[in-house]
Amino acid sequence: MADKPSVIRETDNEARELAKSLLREARFAAIGVLDPETGFPAVSRIILTTSDDGVPFILASTLAAHTQAILKDPRCSLLVGEPQDKGDPLVHPRMTVPCIAEKVAKDSDAHGRLRERFLTTHPKAKLYIDFGDFGFYRLVPQGAALNGGFGKAFLLTPADILG
Amino acid sequence: MADKPSVIRETDNEARELAKSLLREARFAAIGVLDPETGFPAVSRIILTTSDDGVPFILASTLAAHTQAILKDPRCSLLVGEPQDKGDPLVHPRMTVPCIAEKVAKDSDAHGRLRERFLTTHPKAKLYIDFGDFGFYRLVPQGAALNGGFGKAFLLTPADILG
Numbered sequence: 242m243a244d245k246p247s248v249i250r251e252t253d254n255e256a257r258e259l260a261k262s263l264l265r266e267a268r269f270a271a272i273g274v275l276d277p278e279t280g281f282p283a284v285s286r287i288i289l290t291t292s293d294d295g296v297p298f299i300l301a302s303t304l305a306a307h308t309q310a311i312l313k314d315p316r317c318s319l320l321v322g323e324p325q326d327k328g329d330p331l332v333h334p335r336m337t338v339p340c341i342a343e344k345v346a347k348d349s350d351a352h353g354r355l356r357e358r359f360l361t362t363h364p365k366a367k368l369y370i371d372f373g374d375f376g377f378y379r380l381v382p383q384g385a386a387l388n389g390g391f392g393k394a395f396l397l398t399p400a401d402i403l404g
Numbered sequence: 405m406a407d408k409p410s411v412i413r414e415t416d417n418e419a420r421e422l423a424k425s426l427l428r429e430a431r432f433a434a435i436g437v438l439d440p441e442t443g444f445p446a447v448s449r450i451i452l453t454t455s456d457d458g459v460p461f462i463l464a465s466t467l468a469a470h471t472q473a474i475l476k477d478p479r480c481s482l483l484v485g486e487p488q489d490k491g492d493p494l495v496h497p498r499m500t501v502p503c504i505a506e507k508v509a510k511d512s513d514a515h516g517r518l519r520e521r522f523l524t525t526h527p528k529a530k531l532y533i534d535f536g537d538f539g540f541y542r543l544v545p546q547g548a549a550l551n552g553g554f555g556k557a558f559l560l561t562p563a564d565i566l567g
Contacts, residue, residue, distance in 0.1 A: 273445035282436035282445035
């Protein structure tokens with residue numbers, strides 16, 4: 242396979258910076274989970290932000306299908322980098338981030354910090370953030386596939402996109 | 405569980421119409437597939453349109469990870485309904501559509517019709533639509549979860565969103 246041209250570019254600092262900014266600036270994203278009943282990959286929309294260590298986290302209700310799914314199987318992925326204009330959606334940079342979901346205990350020190358951070362980014366969440374069925378889930382990146390537009394594909398490590 | 409309040413509303417024509425318009429007007433979407441190597445649900449961005457029967461279809465390269473995934477396991481899902489403004493992303497209607505992917509044979513009558521239809525919606529695809537590694541895949545809906553905003557959730561059948 243040595244003569245097969247690779248479509249993956251060698252990771253450079255420009256790719257790392259783009260990846261970090263896509264993740265940190267994302268206010269909403271698509272999340273992919275495994276449907277517990279059918280095994281299908283299911284995609285829905287969530288709002289998110291990142292914590293101090295760069296790890297994304299979401300506020301989610303146990304009434305939501307994606308929450309039930311990650312409680313059953315923590316393997317999930319994020320698609321970040323949303324086109325906010327009418328331009329070509331395949332030119333807009335985006336990144337797929339496979340993650341392992343971890344529930345944040347409500348009585349933990351981390352919970353208070355995440356709550357404050359989340360409200361800074363999503364002030365409207367104040368209306369429901371303390372409801373009993375809502376909680377925080379850290380989505381710990383296992384790697385990333387960055388697509389910076391045609392011919393600009395990179396496979397990144399967690400270290401490339403965090404910190 | 406009879407006394408547990410359901411968060412799913414009864415399907416009405418307003419929901420069906422919203423669902424059909426979300427699917428038919430989608431020019432790009434997030435697709436969730438099963439990663440053949442890891443089993444993770446992976447989400448990426450694709451451009452799409454619908455055929456005469458309302459079934460969505462995509463133009464995809466065999467070099468793309470999502471194409472390799474659906475060729476291995478045709479179970480996938482679409483998230484349609486993209487916010488195109490700076491408003492609250494959780495207020496914007498969106499819909500998750502679990503689908504079975506079917507490759508369209510290049511020598512079939514359907515191929516020519518889909519090619520014409522795709523170019524009408526995505527004229528820029530003319531640059532690569534005939535490349536050898538590109539092909540059409542029909543994503544046949546198995547149902548749909550419509551979220552019209554807070555408290556407006558519906559579970560729909562294929563008949564509700566097609567035709």
